[in-house]
Amino acid sequence: MEFFWLSIAGLATIAVLSFLYNDNPLYKIAEHFFVGIAAGYVVCTQFYNVFLPNLWQPLTSGTDYWLIVPLLLGFSLFTRFTQSLGWVSRWPMSVIIGTYAGLAVTGFASGDMALQIHASLIPVFEPTAVTKFSTNPNVTNFLGIFDNPLFTIGLICVLFYFFFSIEHKGGYRHVALVGTTLLMIGFGAGYGYTVMTRIALLFDRFYFLFVDWLKVAS
Amino acid sequence: MGQSTLQKMEKMDRRWVFLAMAIAVAFPLFFKLGLAPKTTPPVRAFYDYIESLPEGSLVLCSMDYDPGSKAELNPMCLSVLDHLMQRKLRVVVITLWSTAPAMVEGNVNEVCRDKYGRLYGVDYAYLGLKEGREAVMVAMGKSLRRTFPSDFYGTTVDSLPIMNGVENYGQFDVLINVSAGYPGTKEYVQYVTSRFDIPLLSGASAVSVPEYSAYYQSGQLRGLLTGITGAAEYEALINVPGLAITAMDGQTMGHFVIIAFILFGNIVYFMTRRNRGRS
Numbered sequence: 001m002e003f004f005w006l007s008i009a010g011l012a013t014i015a016v017l018s019f020l021y022n023d024n025p026l027y028k029i030a031e032h033f034f035v036g037i038a039a040g041y042v043v044c045t046q047f048y049n050v051f052l053p054n055l056w057q058p059l060t061s062g063t064d065y066w067l068i069v070p071l072l073l074g075f076s077l078f079t080r081f082t083q084s085l086g087w088v089s090r091w092p093m094s095v096i097i098g099t100y101a102g103l104a105v106t107g108f109a110s111g112d113m114a115l116q117i118h119a120s121l122i123p124v125f126e127p128t129a130v131t132k133f134s135t136n137p138n139v140t141n142f143l144g145i146f147d148n149p150l151f152t153i154g155l156i157c158v159l160f161y162f163f164f165s166i167e168h169k170g171g172y173r174h175v176a177l178v179g180t181t182l183l184m185i186g187f188g189a190g191y192g193y194t195v196m197t198r199i200a201l202l203f204d205r206f207y208f209l210f211v212d213w214l215k216v217a218s
Numbered sequence: 219m220g221q222s223t224l225q226k227m228e229k230m231d232r233r234w235v236f237l238a239m240a241i242a243v244a245f246p247l248f249f250k251l252g253l254a255p256k257t258t259p260p261v262r263a264f265y266d267y268i269e270s271l272p273e274g275s276l277v278l279c280s281m282d283y284d285p286g287s288k289a290e291l292n293p294m295c296l297s298v299l300d301h302l303m304q305r306k307l308r309v310v311v312i313t314l315w316s317t318a319p320a321m322v323e324g325n326v327n328e329v330c331r332d333k334y335g336r337l338y339g340v341d342y343a344y345l346g347l348k349e350g351r352e353a354v355m356v357a358m359g360k361s362l363r364r365t366f367p368s369d370f371y372g373t374t375v376d377s378l379p380i381m382n383g384v385e386n387y388g389q390f391d392v393l394i395n396v397s398a399g400y401p402g403t404k405e406y407v408q409y410v411t412s413r414f415d416i417p418l419l420s421g422a423s424a425v426s427v428p429e430y431s432a433y434y435q436s437g438q439l440r441g442l443l444t445g446i447t448g449a450a451e452y453e454a455l456i457n458v459p460g461l462a463i464t465a466m467d468g469q470t471m472g473h474f475v476i477i478a479f480i481l482f483g484n485i486v487y488f489m490t491r492r493n494r495g496r497s
Contacts, residue, residue, distance in 0.1 A: 020233065020236045021233060038317075041317065042316050042317065045316045045317070045319065045347065046316060046349060049316070049319060049346055049347040049348075049349070050347070050348070050349040053367060053368050053372070054348075054349075054367075058367070099353065100352070100353075103352050103353065103356065103409065104352075107352065107405070107408035107409045107412070108408060110408070110412040110413070111407050111408030111409065111411065111412035111438070112407070112408055115412065115436055115438055116432060116436055118436070119432075119435060119436030119437065119438075186428065189428055190425075190428045193424040193425055193427050193428060193444075193445065194424070194425050195472075195473075195476065196424040196445055196446065196447070196469065196473075197287075197290060197423055197424045197425045197445060197446075199243060199468065199469050199472040199473070200289045200290045200424070200445060200446040200465060200469065201286075201289045201290075202239070202240075202243050202468075202472070203243050203289065203446075203465045203468035203469065203472075204288065204289030204461075204465070205289075206240075206243060206244045206247060206468070207247065207461065207464070207465070210244065210247050210248075211247065217247035217248050218247075
């Protein structure tokens with residue numbers, strides 16, 4: 001029985017990969033199956049893992065009657081489907097948007113902005129890096145001396161690139177150019193990481209096909 | 219090189235690239251390369267932090283990924299759980315991704331119950347999914363019991379001995395997040411570490427790492443595992459070789475093919491341009 005389900009998964013994998021050769025009915029079938037099953041899975045998971053334990057069971061057991069409020073707000077979202085009562089759905093939407101906006105603002109301000117700015121305020125020259133190199137002279141420690149100066153120069157140049165109040169001409173153009181170059185290096189690294197993720201996915205599928213399913217490799 | 223050959227190369231069917239990539243990535247499954255990963259500082263920091271925890275420390279693991287990112291993050295999830303069990307730490311596992319519960323349950327059982335024979339409810343617990351993203355993260359800071367009234371199997375958390383005295387993040391020694399995106403490490407940094415006093419370790423898919431590296435540099439993350447490479451490094455560190463180390467061979471071969479095609483494409487481009495200039 002296990003081999004049967006493995007075969008279903010294996011055939012579905014081949015059907016999806018067949019798109020790389022050309023668009024074909026096999027791929028379309030797999031795509032439609034995937035969308036349908038994924039939607040059904042999410043609905044069931046939400047119902048049994050969220051709706052029942054978080055709302056229905058505490059309400060029906062009488063442990064938390066306040067949950068009637070989110071229940072009513074939740075159901076009122078469905079009034080969007082009627083023209084006469086559609087306005088009611090704005091109330092739960094306002095609660096959702098207000099809550100998440102409040103969370104996002106405070107979260108970004110305290111977690112991202114303040115702490116990242118604080119972490120960027122480093123001394124341009126770090127004497128301990130020189131001491132580290134003198135006690136243990138190797139390439140890594142030598143390059144470590146340039147960490148802080150490079151970071152500071154890079155930060156200023158990238159920020160300057162987004163500073164549009166001054167025209168990027170003459171000397172300013174060179175500063176902005178350094179900023180652009182650093183940004184390109186950053187995007188390149190980001191793209192490299194993305195490729196890495198995709199190759200990992202491909203390897204995982206091949207591992208499943210050749211090792212788990214067909215058992216022709218190890 | 220003739221004009222016609224260059225034109226053919228310029229218009230090469232992209233399916234040759236797919237085929238070359240497929241052969242390269244699948245090659246190590248049949249012929250092992252056995253490339254050993256070198257430990258990078260963020261992975262070492264992750265490992266050292268776990269090593270520094272005394273036996274019996276309580277760890278909260280949020281495994282936030284889906285089958286789409288399983289290739290990268292499942293080996294990471296397994297090796298992190300393995301290390302926690304090796305160190306005899308107590309583990310409470312949750313997830314905020316609706317497609318993760320069954321997958322994570324399999325991992326928890328495989329490592330904690332089957333491999334190490336730990337007792338459910340005493341040494342480890344799996345609380346399953348809670349929908350609500352950032353709201354759940356913040357709610358756990360107030361009351362974990364109210365946020366997760368029952369575990370994955372429907373047992374009330376009050377009846378689990380591991381949850382005795384646990385009210386919020388304050389009782390956990392560290393929070394580990396295996397993250398494929400939203401909600402994940404970024405949100406834990408923004409809503410949890412900045413508000414509640416709990417150190418955060420992250421294992422993330424490679425796509426997210428350029429963003430999360432800034433958090434590691436600023437000290438908001440105590441350690442960071444980077445995609446399949448990070449998982450491979452971690453497997454090597456804890457001496458439990460798994461899928462990630464095998465996958466690194468495929469990864470290396472794949473990278474060689476990409477570099478080869480980039481060089482090939484550039485050579486063809488410049489040769490074509492030179493030929494056009496002459497004519």
